[in-house]
Amino acid sequence: HCASSASGTGAMEAGIINFLSAGDRVLVGCNGKFGDRWAQLSAAFGLEVEKISAEWGQPLDPEQFREKLVGDTEKQIKAVIVTHSETSTGVLNDLETINRYVKDHGEALIIVDAVTSLGAVNLPIDSWGIDVVASGSQKGYMIPPGLGFVCVSPKAWEAYKTAKLPRFYFDLAAYRKTAAKNTNPFTPPVNLVIALQTALRMMKAEGLDSIFARHQRLMNATREAIKALSLPLFAPDQAASPAITAVAPVSVESEQIRSVMKKHFDIILAGGQDHLKGKIFRIGHLGFVSDRDILAAIGALEASLRELGYESMTPGAGIAAAARVFAQS
Amino acid sequence: HCASSASGTGAMEAGIINFLSAGDRVLVGCNGKFGDRWAQLSAAFGLEVEKISAEWGQPLDPEQFREKLVGDTEKQIKAVIVTHSETSTGVLNDLETINRYVKDHGEALIIVDAVTSLGAVNLPIDSWGIDVVASGSQKGYMIPPGLGFVCVSPKAWEAYKTAKLPRFYFDLAAYRKTAAKNTNPFTPPVNLVIALQTALRMMKAEGLDSIFARHQRLMNATREAIKALSLPLFAPDQAASPAITAVAPVSVESEQIRSVMKKHFDIILAGGQDHLKGKIFRIGHLGFVSDRDILAAIGALEASLRELGYESMTPGAGIAAAARVFAQS
Structure with a gap:
């Protein structure tokens, strides 16, 4: 495990450039x-x-990965790069199946963006044999942004030896070497390292299974509430991320909902990115989030919808649906 | 100005790779x-x-830069990379003179590591025409590590257009573009951004001239105290850094001094790096440091030296020398 002063994107860059060379097929x-x-x-x-x-x-359709990998008889594919929980849409990709096809291929590394999945959903890195996992401090680990993590398999360290992409700040061998001496190659974000210690103790006390169950419960409560309010969920149930739920309202403006939520209730909902701008809003339920937080968000959402003249709901239906989920799990 | 989630080394990497191509002479x-x-x-x-x-x-000897630059009639030197304040030794390099020779050359960019000089000593970036200046949050800016800054001249942005080194996380054009919209390409270390706001207000209130004078005073007091204790200063007076003072004790062990200072007085002195390990200790006086802090450090140093049986000093001479500097400035 290597930790650097960087965002999740910096961690993913490290996870990619340390194990590949220019011209490699990915x-x-x-x-x-x-x-x-x-x-x-x-x-x-x-x-x-x-x-x-x-x-x-x-x-993502794992079958499309399988076809490409099976067709690659000359083993030219050097890596498969997958985003586990796609934060921009609230979709959880089927990493387990895609990874199985990568393992069948035998040569390619699997490099995973686990920024919003690690600490929210089960990701048994060693037993699945995931080669590179990148994540960041501000999501499942509940602390401010600025600390990026990369977890590297023995197979990836083998690939490191021949990988030629230039690197210095993100040269993971430097982090590995100094980590063995309990230090860092470059100044780490010390306040976050200390915060992480506390976060890890909290996570140990709660237990991984309970943490995953909590995220599942928060996701279910959020999704049931959204359905009860007759708002369309953006991702299908079978691929829903336990980190974030995206909603694509039709008879009321997404940006207006976000604006009222912020102004009246001091709750920030993320908007859509790129071509989804203005089309969706996203409710985060990752990390330091409790049942109470979901009830507060859904309650505020109901009040905001009412203020915006949204009529396709029975007042209170969202909270009732969320409470039903909490009572059952 | 671009700010990224990174240490000073990350900022310097950004400052170098955005403006050069493989094979460029530096x-x-x-x-x-x-x-x-x-x-x-x-x-x-x-x-x-x-x-x-x-x-x-x-x-560094500016004359050696001049010779290389004057000899480069075919303008093959693309950049000159200089560390302004060399933290490992407490030396302040003569950036002004070196920069003048770079300007005479006309083509080369000057890229400056100002990690421990910016905010401690005058560095008039625009009037000197420094092309790239990299620094970090945890030094002159007084806040925790994790935020790296890079300042880029119009000439360097021109060089950016043809620079071919690969980059993504540290691609400064992405930071420039989003900064214009008051946002960031990747998650910034938000807590540090907020801390920086407070730090900048403090710096504005104190005033740059007063800040530089304070660092000069802290440096002078430290150096006079060290001399009064008959300990050898590692850097000569005329090249002393206002950020940090390195001391190379002879009749007493550097590591023992550091150990006693830490154990009895909860004061951490940096040691030597690489071949200087065990040979020097360093007293930092950069950023959020006051006259009182220097007196505390010198007082504790005197007490530590006494405990270690060091006999080449008159007890109290260090504090007396520091107090003399404070009285005069």
């Missing part, structure tokens, strides 16, 4: 802002990028 | 750990590095 799963970002990043470093795309809001 | 001033680091970094990115070296503890 498959990149693209079904949202972050998948697209890793394709751009890979191209910026001269990798030969092949996108496996799905519509934003839909999950 | 002169790198090397008279300490950080100068050496920029030479390593430049080599890691495939630049053709020519070191201008001086012994650690001595300043």
Whole structure:
């Protein structure tokens, strides 16, 4: 494990450039802002990028990865880059299945953006044999942004030896070497390291299974509430991220909802990115979030919808649906 | 100005890779750990590095830069990389003179590591025409580490257009573009951004001239105290950094002094790096440091020396010397 002063994007850059060389062929799963970002990043470093795309809001199709990987009899695919939880759309990709196909291929590394999945959903890195996992401090780890993590498998360290992309600040071997001496190659964000210690103690006390169950419960309560308010969910139930829920309202403006929520209730909902700007709003339920927070958000959402003249709901239906989920889990 | 989630090393990497291409010839001033680091970094990115070296503890000789630059009639030198305040040795390099020779050359960019000089000593970036200045949050800006800054001249932005080194997380054009919209390309360390706002207000209230005078006073008091205790200063007076003072004790062990200072007085003195390990200790007086802090450090140093059986001093001489400086300035 290597930790650096960087955002999640910095951690992913480290996770990619340490194990590849210019011209290497990589498959990149693209079904949202972050998948697209890793394709751009890979191209910026001269990798030969092949996108496996799905519509934003839909999950990646593992079958498309399988076909490419099975067809690659000359083992030219050096890495498969997948965003586990696509924060821009609230979609959880089927990493387990995609990873199985990568393992069948045998040569390619699997590099995972786990920024909003690690600490929210089960990601058994070692037993699945994930080669590179990148994440950041401000999501499942509940502390401010600025600390990026990268977890590296023995197979990826082997690839490191021949990988030629230039690197210095993000040269993970330097972090590995100094970590063994309990120090860092470059000044770390010390306040975040200390905060992380507290966060990890909290996570240990709660227990991973309970943490995952809590995120599942928060997601279910949010989704049931949104359905009860007759608002369309952007991602399908079977590919819903336990980190964030995207909503695509039709008879009321997304940006107006965000504005009222912020002004009257001091609650910030994320908007859509790129072509989804103005079309969706997103409710985060990742990390330091409790049942109470969801009830506050849904309650404020109901009040905001009412203020905006939204008529397709029974007042209180959202809270009732969320409370039902909490009572059952 | 671009700000990123990174340490000072990350900021320097950004300051170098955005404006150069593999194979470009660069002169790198090397008279300490950080100068050496920029030479390593430049080599890691495939630049053709020519070191201008001086012994650690001595300043770079501007004349050596002049000779190389004057001799470069074909204008092959693309950049001159200089560490303004060499933190590892407490030496302040003569940036003004070196920069004048770079300006006479006309083509080369000057790229400056100002991590421990910005906010401590006058660095008139625009009037001197410095092309790239990199710094970090945890030094002159008085806040925790994790926010790196890069300041870029119009000439450097011109060079950006043809610079081919691969970059994504540190692609400064992305920061420039989003800064114009008051946002960031990637998640910034928000807590540090808010802290910086407070720090900048404090700096505005104190005034740059007063800040520089304070650092000068802290440096003078520290150096006079060290001399009064008959301990050898590592850097000469005429090249002393207002950020940090390195001391090279002879009849008493540097590491023992550091250990007693930490154990009995809860004061952390930095040690030597690389081949200076165990040979020097360093007293930082950069950023949020007052006259009182220097008196506390010198007082504790005297007490530690006494405990270690050091006999070449008159007890109280260090404090007396520091107090004399404070009374005069």
